[in-house]
Amino acid sequence: MTDTRQVTETSEPVIEARGLHFRAGASHILRGIDLTVDRGEVVAVLGANGSGKSTLVRALVGINTPSEGTVRLLGEPLGAGRRSAAVDWGRIGYVPQRAGAGGGIPSTAQEVVASGLLHGRRLRLPRGWRDQVDAALDQVGLADRVRDPVHLLSGGQQQRILIARALVREPDLLVLDEPVAGVDVASQEAFAATMERLVDGGLTVLVVLHELGELEPLVSRAVVLRHGKVVHDGAPPRARHDHDRVGHRHQHPHADDNGSRIPRDTAEARALDLEVRP
Template sequence: MNVESTGAPDQRPAPPAFSVTDAVVAYERTPVLRGVTFDVPAGQTLAILGPNGSGKSTLMRAMLGITPLVSGHVEVHGTRLNRFRDWARIGYVPQRLSAGGGVPATVREVVASGQVARRRRFRRATPDDHSAVANALASVGLADHANDSVHELSGGQQQRVLIARALAGRPDTFVLDEPMAGVDSGSQQALADTIRSLGERGTTVVLVLHELGPLEPLIQRSLVLSEGRIAHDGHASSQGHDHIHPHAGEAPAPTTAVPDIEVPRRA
């Protein structure tokens, strides 16, 4: 018997933005992640915390497919990672900006490069694309620096450029790798304002952090790693203190580096 559609909206809940099951990662046969399992519901702001060598950056890389798993699996928005193709939905903010050679790019050019995943090949930027770039620059307080060379900026300002680059792509999921590390207080506040705005819009945000700092009021959930295992999973305030001491019981950090974002060359 054929059943006609009623036209009613789909009431099924959205799948988790990330679902990690029994994730194991090892470098040169040394375990770094040891059977990590958790979900990140769509729309949640999650901090992954832990001392150096705890596995937090490795976990972030594994969630994005940068670092392969020895065993276990990851799903992104309900799709196995090896079959996930809709990367325009993911805004990734690495720890630093690297030079790609040639004539230094402007801030606007770097931010606009975040829209590449959304465009069809050879399609020119639309007015909406230009507006998204302008809005992204304004949101991180860099509208007045749009025409500056990105290499003339401070480290904190360059980090804000990377955040704007991700914002310009209009993703619904952000992953930020230690965005507060080594940046000035003004850039920290700009980041906090951006995270607050994203949370208010229902965007999923995953941050790898040494400590919560000014982001603490914005973090809905914290996941603390210790020696590659989950030591705490719950509300940030339930840890009993507001940060994780980064060097307590520190183990050597893996040598595998997260790929830098290349600065585009001018035509």
């Protein structure tokens, strides 16, 4: 396994997973995953559908309880229920793949984003929560939608609401599960700009992606999953070669112009079996 990232022994890893296995019934979805994310890194988790990307990040934030292995978040062990109490949840923001079924009652953007201010043992909203919610919505370009019911927003806007919900607590670590799936290019660029600003401010990011897309310049390391195993951990691999397809507009610099590209026919590159663009 290649490992080109700079190991800083002085600071604790932000995410540290060791020997992670996850089984659901007869399916063995994660098969021994080791993953370390250090402070300030932007790590992309890549892989085809069904390779275990979402299952992995869901295990890392405590939604999936791994069958074997350990996860440490910000230096504290993650376990079922009370054993996770030591984790400083206020420093972690999670963006799920898509808005869940939502509830049976319509809720406004403000109400949904405000729920991001509750974490760990904090069960009540802090003073000045409205301003924090406004600021978070402003970061995703939806400041004028504070009072709009979320279910009436478009899919891409709903996705941005979920990002705002994770940003509102001003996390040090952001875990995103395909944050730009189904989001138009203009919004992807806006999202990438927001992320760049936050990363400059010291944010650590673990992001599941189908393709590097607009985030490519930010990504410092890529982890490629295949069949529930890490098959590549190092420099971001090049995307497949449909970038010059008709209708695809390039508005971002290519990070791979320095020649550090991975040969196309290695297992790593094949593992990055990126799907056809939406």
